[in-house]
Amino acid sequence: MSIIVLGTVALDTVKTPLGSKNNLLGGSAAHFSMSARLFTQVNLVAIIGEDFPQPYIQFLHQRGIVLTSLMQEKGKTFKWEGSYEGDLNTALTHHTELGVLTIFKPRITAAQRGIKNIFLANVDPDIQRHLLTHMQNPHLVGLDSMNYWIQHKRSALKRVLKKIDIFVANDQEARSLSGEQNLIKAAQCLSSYGPKMVLIKKGEHGVLFYRKKQTFALPAYPIRKVVDPTGAGDTFAGGFMGYLAKARKLDERTIKRALAYGTIAASFNVEDFGLYRTSRLTHADLQNRLRKFKNCFHL
Amino acid sequence: MSIIVLGTVALDTVKTPLGSKNNLLGGSAAHFSMSARLFTQVNLVAIIGEDFPQPYIQFLHQRGIVLTSLMQEKGKTFKWEGSYEGDLNTALTHHTELGVLTIFKPRITAAQRGIKNIFLANVDPDIQRHLLTHMQNPHLVGLDSMNYWIQHKRSALKRVLKKIDIFVANDQEARSLSGEQNLIKAAQCLSSYGPKMVLIKKGEHGVLFYRKKQTFALPAYPIRKVVDPTGAGDTFAGGFMGYLAKARKLDERTIKRALAYGTIAASFNVEDFGLYRTSRLTHADLQNRLRKFKNCFHL
Numbered sequence: 017m018s019i020i021v022l023g024t025v026a027l028d029t030v031k032t033p034l035g036s037k038n039n040l041l042g043g044s045a046a047h048f049s050m051s052a053r054l055f056t057q058v059n060l061v062a063i064i065g066e067d068f069p070q071p072y073i074q075f076l077h078q079r080g081i082v083l084t085s086l087m088q089e090k091g092k093t094f095k096w097e098g099s100y101e102g103d104l105n106t107a108l109t110h111h112t113e114l115g116v117l118t119i120f121k122p123r124i125t126a127a128q129r130g131i132k133n134i135f136l137a138n139v140d141p142d143i144q145r146h147l148l149t150h151m152q153n154p155h156l157v158g159l160d161s162m163n164y165w166i167q168h169k170r171s172a173l174k175r176v177l178k179k180i181d182i183f184v185a186n187d188q189e190a191r192s193l194s195g196e197q198n199l200i201k202a203a204q205c206l207s208s209y210g211p212k213m214v215l216i217k218k219g220e221h222g223v224l225f226y227r228k229k230q231t232f233a234l235p236a237y238p239i240r241k242v243v244d245p246t247g248a249g250d251t252f253a254g255g256f257m258g259y260l261a262k263a264r265k266l267d268e269r270t271i272k273r274a275l276a277y278g279t280i281a282a283s284f285n286v287e288d289f290g291l292y293r294t295s296r297l298t299h300a301d302l303q304n305r306l307r308k309f310k311n312c313f314h315l
Numbered sequence: 316m317s318i319i320v321l322g323t324v325a326l327d328t329v330k331t332p333l334g335s336k337n338n339l340l341g342g343s344a345a346h347f348s349m350s351a352r353l354f355t356q357v358n359l360v361a362i363i364g365e366d367f368p369q370p371y372i373q374f375l376h377q378r379g380i381v382l383t384s385l386m387q388e389k390g391k392t393f394k395w396e397g398s399y400e401g402d403l404n405t406a407l408t409h410h411t412e413l414g415v416l417t418i419f420k421p422r423i424t425a426a427q428r429g430i431k432n433i434f435l436a437n438v439d440p441d442i443q444r445h446l447l448t449h450m451q452n453p454h455l456v457g458l459d460s461m462n463y464w465i466q467h468k469r470s471a472l473k474r475v476l477k478k479i480d481i482f483v484a485n486d487q488e489a490r491s492l493s494g495e496q497n498l499i500k501a502a503q504c505l506s507s508y509g510p511k512m513v514l515i516k517k518g519e520h521g522v523l524f525y526r527k528k529q530t531f532a533l534p535a536y537p538i539r540k541v542v543d544p545t546g547a548g549d550t551f552a553g554g555f556m557g558y559l560a561k562a563r564k565l566d567e568r569t570i571k572r573a574l575a576y577g578t579i580a581a582s583f584n585v586e587d588f589g590l591y592r593t594s595r596l597t598h599a600d601l602q603n604r605l606r607k608f609k610n611c612f613h614l
Contacts, residue, residue, distance in 0.1 A: 233534035315571050
């Protein structure tokens with residue numbers, strides 16, 4: 017089954033200990049799409065400005081991503097400028113320019129309204145809810161957010177959380193929104209807001225999954241040379257949700273496999289800047305690394 | 316095969332969000348022993364003062380720990396006072412009283428000199444080297460240290476690292492001693508100082524193991540109610556080294572199994588203060604939780 021992702025398509029300027037790049041194709045929906053496309057057809061819902069480079073549209077199109085609802089409007093594309101230092105776990109934001117994001121009202125086609133798998137990547141929670149109300153018969157809805165919305169639009173965020181199945185958050189966000197330090201307790205608390213499943217991303221430390229009576233942890237796939245972690249969380253979510261959309265099941269085994277695919281996809285993402293690595297990724301690459309990853313756990 | 320552990324036996328006063336306790340039996344060698352004893356006979360080498368409560372000696376003795384080389388000297392027992400806040404990952408030390416530790420010169424029996432499995436838990440690296448030079452035919456030597464020695468006795472520490480097989484460090488220590496932020500690179504660098512194997516403990520985020528061409532990561536066993544993390548790292552090392560001493564092999568599968576036992580033992584340790592939980596731990600408890608842990612990884 018296909019999937020629809022709402023989020024940002026951005027121009028990222030990033031500096032890491034291994035180099036720097038200007039105006040890379042980035043954004044939550046772009047990173048999500050690049051891994052989800054390996055499992056299912058991805059419909060991207062986002063907004064770009066007049067300044068958005070035409071080759072980037074081609075780039076997404078050539079990777080099979082459906083761009084019918086990628087709106088191009090007067091104004092500038094959303095831009096993010098940031099850097100990483102030390103252990104590369106935390107991004108320092110130097111500058112953001114919202115541009116057309118401030119006027120974003122997602123519009124989708126009649127056919128897209130019937131898509132059953134939905135991922136609401138990080139944008140304003142009111143926009144997330146707006147899209148969700150237009151979906152006819154959601155089967156599986158995932159949502160990601162960020163500290164900014166937790167601080168500034170907490171009630172809007174909690175309102176949309178009631179309507180979703182899977183909440184994807186990083187450890188800081190999970191702690192901040194729940195007020196719980198222990199991540200299992202945090203997940204349990206977040207689940208009480210609505211989502212049956214909570215997935216806490218811990219960057220280089222892997223991921224924690226929570227569903228009533230089930231808690232799994234997986235480490236990250238160990239990567240020696242992390243070049244650029246930007247988008248790793250969205251790449252993870254893309255692999256995870258993409259696999260679930262394909263599998264059409266939510267049993268324990270399927271969830272674990274989805275977590276593993278998300279982990280593997282994210283491990284490729286951090287090996288190069290922006291979408292350089294994940295845009296060349298094949299299903300065979302995923303399988304190969306999954307085999308090595310599984311081998312870690314022959315205990 | 317039996318194991319000999321050099322380290323501290325201490326009186327710990329600890330405060331966590333879930334309570335506080337005074338003068339608990341603690342110390343690196345005590346925590347290590349309490350999990351290693353589940354796999355092999357443990358010989359404890361440490362020093363205590365005149366003020367050390369007799370019931371604590373009985374307590375260790377009753378758990379089968381060989382106390383022949385637990386020296387009691389004039390003066391006070393080593394005392395540590397600390398607390399944990401927030402995510403319980405970092406201990407805040409309020410006070411340490413070295414007491415008899417300042418005059419510690421380990422003495423072991425002739426029979427103990429022949430023991431082939433050795434763990435040098437956290438004490439002054441010169442004391443670690445002193446014991447090691449008295450061992451006749453070391454087969455497998457593990458070592459743990461701490462930031463204090465990395466900062467103040469770096470060359471003594473590097474000298475003893477040349478003589479050991481397995482270096483056990485937490486992530487901060489690994490980064491600080493190697494100067495590398497990426498933990499795989501840090502492990503590789505630390506291995507170049509001598510130890511063939513490097514094991515980096517990441518607290519609630521699990522563990523990373525490095526040996527030439529092999530890197531494994533395991534998450535921690537998810538614990539909802541962490542009461543007191545004091546000694547979790549030493550409990551981990553005890554399970555890990557204890558299992559290796561019993562298995563008498565160092566192949567990939569054995570290492571992974573040892574990492575899993577260390578992880579499981581540590582997960583019990585944090586569920587209660589001091590040695591309350593691990594002193595009641597049985598091999599059946601370990602097996603039970605190991606089964607659940609392995610089940611996480613049926614990917």
